[in-house]
Amino acid sequence: MRVGTSPQPEEDRLGFGAAMDSPEATKVPVSSSASVSSPPVKDSPFSSYASSLSPIQCSNSRQGLRVYRDLNFPSPEPVFTSPHITLPRKSDTVRSSLPLPLVGVEKFSVQDSNDRTTLPGNMLRSSASMAQLNPSNNEFEGNPTSKHETCGASSSCVDVFLSDPSDVCDNSSASPVCVSLDQEMHERIQGISTNSSENQIEPCREKFACLKSVTAPSASDLVDEFIADPVEHSGTPDLQSKQGAVVPQVVCNDSVCSQEMNTQIDVSLVEKSLPSQTTEYMISSSKAKDSFSGDEASFLVNISLDDGEDKIFDEANEAVEVSLHEQPASITNNSSIDCHSFEAEAGALDQQTKVNIVDQNNVSSVLNDKANNDISLAKTTIASYFCHNVRDARPQISAQGLGELNSTPQCLPESLQNAQAVGDLDVSREKVLLSADNQIPFDEDSTQHQRGMRKRLQFEAVEKQKTNAECSRFYTKFSCDISCAEPPQTSVDMDTSDSCHLESFEIPRMKKDCQAVSQSGPCKLIAKVDSSGQKKGGSFVPGPRPCGIGLHLNSIGNIGNNCCTVVQLLGKDSCMEDSSFLGDDDKLSQGSSSELASTGLIGKNPVTLTANFEKPIPHSVGEDTADKHLENHVMEPPLSSVSFQTPQSEKAIQCSMQSKLTDRYVTPCNLKRPLPVDDSKVNLSSQSSPRKKRRKAVDTESQKRCSCKRSKCLKLYCDCFAAGTFCSELCGCLQCVNKPENEDTIREAKQQIESRNPLAFAPKVVLCASDPPKDNEENMGKTPSSARHKRGCNCKKSLCLKKYCECYQAGVGCSFGCRCEGCKNTFGRRDGCIEIIEIEHKKSSEQSSERDSSAEKLGISEMKSRLTPLTPLIQVASGVDVAKSLVPCSYYTSPETSASALPYYEGSPGSPVNSINKCASIKDRDDALSIIPYDSELDFDIKVDTLSPGWDGFPDICNLSPLAITDGAPASSKTKEPKVLQTRLFQGNSLALGSLGWRCSPVTPLQQFGESKIVVEPDTGSGLNKNPEDDTPEILKETCLPMESVKTSSPKQKRISPPKRLMESRSSSSTIRNGRKFILQSVPSFPPLTPYSNNSRDRGTT
């Protein structure tokens, strides 16, 4: 906000970024009070840097900021109102992260103002010539306004903004997070487009995306996306600066906003140029309406990579190369352009997608996808822009993508949203895909992604239909900065291809990732897909699409070191080195990432994105009825996604790996929905046969059917309702009220439930981020797994070996949050013995071949080794209470998070927004998500506070993975197969290690099972890990609970056991929540990243 307000928006933003990066503190504030954060922002080096980069920006930015602010501010509240809470998060996250990112960069295409009204349309304004900047605006008119400012020199930044302030506000307002983003966006937009834009925006719905492209002095291409976050901006700038200087660091920002109906989604990726290079990826999405409550979902994902910059660069370079392949020429310039072009190509989709990618070099590509033709325009513009940029040979490239989605956003807060956005785009996407050309590799993947996208799209579509009234926006930003070092080409490629390029990069990687993802990360969520996909295995590879999203992320990651981080986060996927990046990406891709990717992709290579989704979908193969899915999903998706996502999405996930931390990702939560979405997407994307298959699978998977007799499908007893979807024809329910026509009633019911339990609609599965550690191994193992059930189970007789057990059903191992007796969950026992679990798993598998197979496929078993550590954790976990407290990890959230988180839940649980911010933000979100779930929501809230602090710390945790997804598979029916499988790893270690334990191991259950929603929790553990104390406490808690814990005899446990409370009292890490504590612990771990985070957390706890 302030950022926007800040006189020198751009600079400020940069400052933010800087602030963000380094001074996490700022972030913290941000979260809680998004606006507040601004101050820091200004300062941030970024801003200065940015400013230096492009004078233009500054001026523009300011204005934009102002507007933005205005817009933002106003909008936010509204947003909050409903689901809103989430929005806050985003904002928080965003803010935190955002800090004013773009600062200098921001471009505003003037046109916006005028056209804005049209915004809805979308468009990319690539302003054709970015350089031109505004001029293009007119072109863009449509929705998005894009400004391009040229930034300073070398680093050219492209900022894209999508602002839909109005959208945000108006429509949705839905998710707070979104809002925040939106706000920022708006601000920027406003700034850019000026008020007018705002006005337009306000109308809401309209989607407009503003693209800014700023070109560095040379290239003068900068594109900033506002959408998201300042953070990003800030981040990017920093990166740029940093990168530019030395090694080209890569920063990626993605923000996607989709407004469809009311929903907005923002995704931004930002890498931090911080010393440790970090990449942030933020994604936020919000819907004005949730299917139910009309929530919004937004999430931010931030990923920071610490890896050596070099690596990042390398990757980035690689990425670049890839992109280059696609579009060498453009490369230098703004990838965004490329992206746009793609988009345009693609289609002209209505949707706009902006993708900003900033590499260290500062490459940003913006993609905007809007449903409207805008895209095409955008493309053109972009292309032109690109050209210009390229010409400029900007080192940096930024791409942003905006996508507007209609209603659906909800569904996929993150991924879904993206997907949705994409979905809206779907058509376009397909087109896009087509356009994607470049990405051959992608193709396959892309296809998958597309498929996924399609599904989502479908949902979206449905939702849209349903919720036409509402405007959901889809806004996606994606920005990547490529280090200067890297040849312009890279940047160019990146940009040009934007998403495509990214994807392309990714693709290769992605493929891996995809695979990995599918297997691991996504796998988790999507396990289904993976498994199936895997089998597809080979096929998969080709189809790494999943990568798509992942790609984006990945790309981002790739671009920066982020990838690595990501990977880690993802865990499963992470296995791959690159994959690590990939992994992250994957996660993202799958889950939210997919969204992101999609968004980004959309613009660029929607396909890719889709592909990611698709993959998952495929898993779901089972799905039979795409239609059904659609229906349910459609409505649901939004809902579900919304709900799920929302919550999740609301949570912004930040992944930042400070150096090591890895990032995490958030993923999306909605596994289930996502799946469906994916399916839909798939369908769309798939375009052809494969898609259909996938679709079916997806559909089937995603679709849930209920047989409610007495609940009218308005209670959580109803799976459909619980999933946030409408009942479909397939349902055998009686007296069903859960139909689109009863939206009001549904909303009310949802609210009531939420009032009771804010997390009620949050994804059931949370990823704990395992550690970010990145241990490739883990990841490799696939297991990223740190997924766990948000509430845990209370199984008494089923031994957690049947679907009666929610954990098992979700394909995740039991965690400390579980109170099960005699747990033998094959995915992982509370105890934590992953290994055991695995073994068991095998056994179980024997019992249920499927599982095993899947697991085996996944290669999960490998993961085991990791487990060891797990045990401790597990032990801890054992105690439910403890668990909760422990769980908190996820809670961690940084202060920001807390704030944001709370809102979400509070606001509208159902429609939480997912957002991913940098680590901190991510964590927050994740935490939020995860947290919420875990503890009671209530606690959650409280915790949130505490948590929030924590979040900061956890980047690791953050990782969310996108697992989610899924559900379909499980649903499918089989009882036994928990889909997941994998898993196992579980916690054990993490816990043992520290609080994190969870993340560590846990399996990552994909969640094929039904649950669908998976949220990644931040590793609390990670944080915990860092803090011994925390750990202890956790342990204690666990001990309390648990017997199992006992088992684990790990010394730690003992320690831990002592006092949960201690922990609490200690306050050190954990925070206490209602009874539960969270150990935010983690502070330690993250600390680096975020000072604030730590502080916050600690504080909170204390």
Added chain:
DNA sequence: GAGTTTGAAACT
């Protein structure tokens, strides 16, 4: 497909 089991959700 009917009936039983199960554990979450809802309610008190």
Added chain:
DNA sequence: CAGTTTCAAACTC
């Protein structure tokens, strides 16, 4: 919060 009831899925036959 705990205890009880209600509910619908999961499971069994």
